[in-house]
Amino acid sequence: xSGSQPRxxxxxxxxxxxxxxxxxxxxxxxxxxxxxxxxxxxxxxxVIEGRHKxxxxxxxxxxxxxxxSRAALERLTxxxxxxxxxxxxxxxxxxxxxxxxxxxAHDRYELALTLRAIAETNGETSDEADAILEHLGVIAIxxxxxx
Numbered sequence: 001x002s003g004s005q006p007r008x009x010x011x012x013x014x015x016x017x018x019x020x021x022x023x024x025x026x027x028x029x030x031x032x033x034x035x036x037x038x039x040x041x042x043x044x045x046x047v048i049e050g051r052h053k054x055x056x057x058x059x060x061x062x063x064x065x066x067x068x069s070r071a072a073l074e075r076l077t078x079x080x081x082x083x084x085x086x087x088x089x090x091x092x093x094x095x096x097x098x099x100x101x102x103x104x105a106h107d108r109y110e111l112a113l114t115l116r117a118i119a120e121t122n123g124e125t126s127d128e129a130d131a132i133l134e135h136l137g138v139i140a141i142x143x144x145x146x147x
Contacts, residue, residue: 015045036062040072047076050145052083071110074098079117085147088121095121108132113141120146 019042026034039058046055059077078094095118102111115129133141 012045012049016042019045033068036067036069040069040076043076043080044072047079047083048142048144050083052080055080056084070101071098071105071107071114074101075110075114075117078114079121079144079146082121082146083144091121109136109138112136112138116141117144120144 019038023035023038023042026032026038039062043055043058043062046052046058055076059073059080062073063077074094075098078091078098081091081094082088095114098114099111099118102108102114109132112129112132115126115132119126119129
């Protein structure tokens with residue numbers, strides 16, 4: 001994408017408002033796993049919006065810490081890197097780490113999302129991702145804007 005970031009539609013504005021409210025509550029009560037999950041979902045929302053700079057600002061510090069949700073963190077980082085205009089090869093290590101984490105955790109949903117992200121960044125489709133999502137009963141996933 002070019003220099004300016006897209007303006008969030010009203011639905012995204014509401015989502016960010018709710019994420020901020022949840023984050024404040026989870027921080028206040030010390031619910032660290034929920035804090036992490038809320039930050040990841042906020043970054044995912046930003047990626048779906050094409051706001052890669054803001055997504056990376058959230059994701060990079062989370063990547064520096066060991067913990068759960070590695071598959072999602074790595075996948076979203078890879079997508080945001082591609083959205084920034086970098087070649088898919090620069091995102092590849094993040095996608096590979098996401099695949100490894102998803103397989104280790106037996107997380108078929110994250111595996112499918114990562115396989116789909118890899119395919120889409122290369123202008124392709126993934127029959128394997130589609131089969132997993134169909135098996136899981138997933139009807140649709142958001143379309144991620146890519147350059």
